[in-house]
Amino acid sequence: MNTEQRGHGIVLRQQWDSRPACGRNSFALLAIGAVVLPALLSGSAGLLRAQVSKSKAGEAQAAKAKASTPKAAQPKAAEQQVPQEEAVQPQEEGPQSTRAAYPVRNGGGTYERIEESERHKTPDGEVETQRVRMPSWGGTRDVLMEREIRTRKLPDGSVEKEYTLKNPDGGDHMVPIEIVREKIKKNGDNTTTEREVLKPGYDGRWTPTRKEMVKETGPESARQSVKEVREPTLSGDWKVVNRETTTTKSSGDSKESRTVEQLPDSYGRLSDYEVREEKSTAGEGGDTREVSVRRRDLQDTDHPKMILVGRTVTNQTKSADGKVTTKSVIVSDLQAGEATRNLAASGPQTVEETTEVESSGPGGRTTKVTDVKRRGEAGTGMRPAYQVVQEKDRDGNVRQVFIPKAQ
Secondary structure (H helix, E strand, O other): EEEEOOEEEEEEOOOOOOOOOOHHHHHHHHHHHHHHHHHHHHHHHHHHHHHHHHHHHHHHHHHHHHHHHHOOOOHHHHHHHHOOOOOOOOOOOEHHHHHHEEEEOOOOOEEEEEEEEEEEOOOOEEEEEEEOOOOOOOOOOOOOEEEEEEEEEEEOOEEEEEEEEEEEEEOOEEEEEEEEEEEEEOOOOOOEEEEEEEEEOOOOEEEEEEEEEEEEOOOOOOEEEEEEEEEEOOOOOEEEEEEEEEEEEEEEOEEEEEEEEEOOOOOEEEEEEEEEEEEEOOOOOEEEEEEEEEEEOOOOOOOOOOOEEEEEEEEEEOOOOOOOOEEEEEOEEEOOOOOEEEEOOOOOEEEEEEEEEEEEOOOHOHHHHHHHHEEOOOOOOOEEEEEEEEEOOOOOOOOEEEEEEEO
16 A cells, blocks of 8 residues: 655555455545544634634623613613512411410309410411300319301402300200301491391201391491391291491590480380490590480380480599509489489489509509499498409409408
């Protein structure tokens, strides 16, 4: 085999024609590679240098364009680098429970009254269970009452509530004795509440025994509420047996309300049975509240007369040392603490005076002392009736002592 050099390449001249065809092809490929490979390497190096120079020119042009662009038009790096966060689904809240214990002393013995409450969230509302525990005479049954409140929010914005009252039966099982279903609808300043009371019948079926509807209209500064109560008659019809109309007005630090309750009279017609008026005012010297209750005299059937059940005026003041003093005076046409009318008096008289002093102590303890004076049946002067001393710690435990006064 002879070799001959031409230019940059090397040409192999084959002299053995008698070798197989595969050998001739191999030498041909080697010859082509020797010629083409240096050319490809030189071309790739040139192409790489061209790309590098082009990218540098592009960066310089982009920097020049960015410098000439106003700052308001330039995108913020922080906004470009912040990734899109996925919406976090709200986690369901765990159950919440409260417990309050009230020791009660009856004669020489002391027992404890416990009030419990458990609440947990549901996908469309919440469920709250309230229990009252007290020891029985045998000391075994401790659950006196249980009430379950289920709240459900509907898509239209209304709220449905169901109250189930349970009492223990002879077998120490909590069984429902009453169900109250309630639906609240709101439309702006107007609110409508529909309530239905169900009780089990002789056949075990739940039967409606009472229906209520409450309509509230107007803003908070001037609001009116009308409540109607219906009960079934012997013929199966529903008849209005009670109607309450309440008007509330508020302006600044003062608030007034007037409630008129109507009941059927001796002829079966709805007429005014009780009128309740309240007025509260907040001032620099303290808060003042006046409550007046008048009720129909049941001795008159044709033209109902209203007698003054009680007018209570309450003044509350706070001293510099933190003590809160509340004084209340009750004026009435009735005897002190009784439901009979004072026929000997020509007009309303003061029948009760109450003074309440509340103070705070160390460790979050509060003490409330209440002194009550009443007018005697025979005498005309006010006499001490009783005193109540109540202590409450920071955990909510209450200790109360009732001290009667000699008349």
